[in-house]
Amino acid sequence: xxxxxxLKLPSKIESVDEAAAQAEEFARSIGLADxxxxxxxxxxxxxxxxxxxxxxxxxxxxxxxVVMADTGTGFELSVRDFGTGFSVDQIPDPTDRENLLxxxxxxxxxxxxxxxxxxxxxxxxxxxxxxxxxxR
Amino acid sequence: xADITITERQAxxxxxxxxxxxxxIGEGSVALRGAIRRVLGEGKTKLxxxxxxxxxxxxxxxxxxxxxxxAVSKEGGTLKLLNLTEKIQDLLAITKLxxxxxxxxxxxxxxxxxx
Numbered sequence: 076x077x078x079x080x081x082l083k084l085p086s087k088i089e090s091v092d093e094a095a096a097q098a099e100e101f102a103r104s105i106g107l108a109d110x111x112x113x114x115x116x117x118x119x120x121x122x123x124x125x126x127x128x129x130x131x132x133x134x135x136x137x138x139x140x141v142v143m144a145d146t147g148t149g150f151e152l153s154v155r156d157f158g159t160g161f162s163v164d165q166i167p168d169p170t171d172r173e174n175l176l177x178x179x180x181x182x183x184x185x186x187x188x189x190x191x192x193x194x195x196x197x198x199x200x201x202x203x204x205x206x207x208x209x210x211r
Numbered sequence: 212x213a214d215i216t217i218t219e220r221q222a223x224x225x226x227x228x229x230x231x232x233x234x235x236i237g238e239g240s241v242a243l244r245g246a247i248r249r250v251l252g253e254g255k256t257k258l259x260x261x262x263x264x265x266x267x268x269x270x271x272x273x274x275x276x277x278x279x280x281x282a283v284s285k286e287g288g289t290l291k292l293l294n295l296t297e298k299i300q301d302l303l304a305i306t307k308l309x310x311x312x313x314x315x316x317x318x319x320x321x322x323x324x325x326x
Contacts, residue, residue, distance in 0.1 A: 088236055089237070120236070121270055169306060170306060175306075175307060175308065177274075178275070178278045179270070179274050185270055185302070185305070
């Protein structure tokens, strides 16, 4: 049976900690190991931070929607913002020599490095949704 | 409770900042930025960040390490990292920042490297 948890969080930095705490609690409740929890925690933090900052641009009228699910085979996470969206392909590779000393731009790299699947979509109604999967 | 505590020590002309807590988006990153600005403002440009008690760091925190590195370099100084946890080491490897930072596992060696 699939178990899920849904959050609607305001577009502020404090929502990153809130989402991470809820994700850790959920991940522990479904018996995931510490290494998986670290990966999930990082992915939640990076994706919610992106949604708050780059998606909703701290707009108090917009929420960030987070859905976590135990699919049996893994932990599924989706994070949606209601901004104007962006093309992931346009994000510069932070590991290129000319980008190494930039202060930002590593969140997506972390999401891709620690989760098994990461996909972006532009849902009806606007915004951007990132869906990730961490396999057991 | 604060996300992070930063304690300053002096070893000769080298300043060591012992970080304890999380360096994440918001308070942790801001605290690190403030500490770096403060010591640079005092003319201290030989710096070691001791990360042995940093339990968690995210991309914002990694970005703040990079900003700290460039800020210190601009002042003609050097910033080195000490006691990376396995997780932080992994994150710096993924981002290829191990090629940027001087990293030490031993404080005496880190101090000696300034000579």
